[in-house]
Amino acid sequence: MTAVALPPFWSLVEAHGDELLAHARRLSGDQHAEDVVQDALLRALRAYPRLRHADHLRAWLYRVTTTAAIDAHRSRRRELPTDDVPAPAVHDTYDEGAFETLIAPLPDGAQAALRLRFVEDLDYEGIADRLGCSSVAARQRVSTAVRTLRERLAA
Amino acid sequence: MTPLPDSLLEAVASAAVREGLADALYTRLDTPVGRLVVVQGASGILRIGFPEEPEDALLAGVAAHAGPRLIASDRELAPTRDALEAYFEGEGDPHALPVDLSLVAAPFRRIVLETLHRDVGPGAVVTYGALALAAGRPRAYRAAATACARNPVPIVVPCHRVLPGSGGIGAYGGGPERKRSLLALEGVLLTAPRPRPTG
Numbered sequence: 001m002t003a004v005a006l007p008p009f010w011s012l013v014e015a016h017g018d019e020l021l022a023h024a025r026r027l028s029g030d031q032h033a034e035d036v037v038q039d040a041l042l043r044a045l046r047a048y049p050r051l052r053h054a055d056h057l058r059a060w061l062y063r064v065t066t067t068a069a070i071d072a073h074r075s076r077r078r079e080l081p082t083d084d085v086p087a088p089a090v091h092d093t094y095d096e097g098a099f100e101t102l103i104a105p106l107p108d109g110a111q112a113a114l115r116l117r118f119v120e121d122l123d124y125e126g127i128a129d130r131l132g133c134s135s136v137a138a139r140q141r142v143s144t145a146v147r148t149l150r151e152r153l154a155a
Numbered sequence: 156m157t158p159l160p161d162s163l164l165e166a167v168a169s170a171a172v173r174e175g176l177a178d179a180l181y182t183r184l185d186t187p188v189g190r191l192v193v194v195q196g197a198s199g200i201l202r203i204g205f206p207e208e209p210e211d212a213l214l215a216g217v218a219a220h221a222g223p224r225l226i227a228s229d230r231e232l233a234p235t236r237d238a239l240e241a242y243f244e245g246e247g248d249p250h251a252l253p254v255d256l257s258l259v260a261a262p263f264r265r266i267v268l269e270t271l272h273r274d275v276g277p278g279a280v281v282t283y284g285a286l287a288l289a290a291g292r293p294r295a296y297r298a299a300a301t302a303c304a305r306n307p308v309p310i311v312v313p314c315h316r317v318l319p320g321s322g323g324i325g326a327y328g329g330g331p332e333r334k335r336s337l338l339a340l341e342g343v344l345l346t347a348p349r350p351r352p353t354g
Contacts, residue, residue, distance in 0.1 A: 008214040008225035010181075013167075017159035034163050041167045045176045045224055 006054050009045060016058050017041075020065045027069035027150050032076075040068035043094040059121035063099040066118065066149070070102055105152060110145035117142045168228035178222030181214065182232040186243050187340075188333045191310075193239070195232055196221050199253030202307045205329040220258055239310070245340060248277045249311045256308070264302035266290045271303075272312045277341040282320040296320075304328055310337065 020040065024033040044064045051060075099118070103111050116127045127138035171177045179201060181194040192210055194202040194217050201221060204213040218225055229236065235252060242249045254272060259265040267290045274289060275281050281289075287299040303314035309328055315337040319325040327334035338344075 005215075005219065006223035008211075008218045009223055010225050010227045011211060011214065013159070013164070014227075017164075021159055034160070037159065038163055038167050038170075042170055042174070042176070045167075045171055045226075046174075048224055049222065 004052065004054050006048065006051060007057070009048055012057055012061060013041060016061055020061055023062060023065055023146075024069055026146055027066065028072060032069075032072060036069045036072050037065065039072065040065040043068060047094045056119075056121035059118050062118040064094045067094060067098045067102055070149070103149065106145070106148055109141070110148045113138075113141040113145040114149065165228060165230045168226050168231050171224070171226055172228075172231050176224055177226045178224040179217055180226050180228050180231050181217075182227065182229050182236055184236055184239055186239065188243075188310075188329065188336055191239075193232065193235060194225070195235055196255050199255035200235065200308050200311055201255050201258055203309050203311065205309070205333070207329075217258070242310075243340070250276060250313075252311050254308050254311055256312070258307045259302070259305070261302075263290070263292065263295065263298055264305065267299050267302035268306055268308075268312050268314075271314065271317065275313055275316050277313075277316075278343060280316045280318050280338070280343055282318055283325075284320050286317055300326075313337075316341075316343075 017037070021033055021037050024036040024040070028036050040061070044061060047064070051057075103114050106114070112131075113127070116122050116130055120126075122130065124135040124138045124142070127142065128135040131138060131141065133141070168177075168180070172180070179194050179196045181192060184191045184193055189206040191206075192202075192204040192208075192213055193200060194204075194214070202213060202217050204210065214225055238247070238249050238252050241247050250272070256265050256268055259268060267286060270290045271281075271286060275286075283296040283299045283303070284293070286303075287293055287295045290299065292298070299317075303317050304326060306312050306314040306328060309315070315327060315329075315334045317325070324331050324334055324338075
């Protein structure tokens, strides 16, 4: 039993799984996207009963998927033959600090766009309102921020 | 967008079960009495729903009791699916499947359903009064009827085998036609229903 009434986990998977896979493809490419989503869903399951509220669960799943994608990139990079290979850091669960740590090195504008989308769970209309731009421009900013994240952290 | 591939979903489900992350599993099974939702916890089947019952409400009800980590998996519930499919093909009784009646809050209603599950096999029928007697409260036939009406695990806990002492097929949570179909499957043939209120 949990203190908050969380929806059955699989109803989130059935409602949002397709967009999470698309997000993972943008971050990790077709080849790795399914592995990333699988890892992300298991991390989310481990963390799920500890959530303190049931708000913005879709955005939460995006953050978990983003973190899983970046960790997968980093551990693949570590697997390249080098002289001193550190043991890959396996995040077996997801904590809320992970996403902020991940986006901290990005330019302020990119961080803001990612937070509006993946923390505040705003749609592009809502993001446009907050940024004072059109929704097309808002979509563009989020898309650019996701690309920046991929390039800066995973290249 | 395309949905997630089944292989990915089943891989997540298997890993979750191995790691003990699932509060309950569920599967959707097409049967001659419609598409059933079957929810199973660690100690047995918690819930079976007929198609008229909204699935999200059914699952939310189980989640409130068992925990929110509900996971759909045909593969992890293959033994349960096989047993139910065999039953609908006339090859046996799903009676052997473990049930978990912890969703039944009222103690006497739980005893009624346990008695029914244990004692009334396929081909047999019992009246509400006889069921109340077997459960230890001979005069509590109305409570026995309520227990059947609210049975969270129909088919496996065979409330379709409970009939009114006054004749007719009586009520059924899944509707009287389903009750008749299930009894016919078990070789119990009833005459045409007499319209009458039942309890």
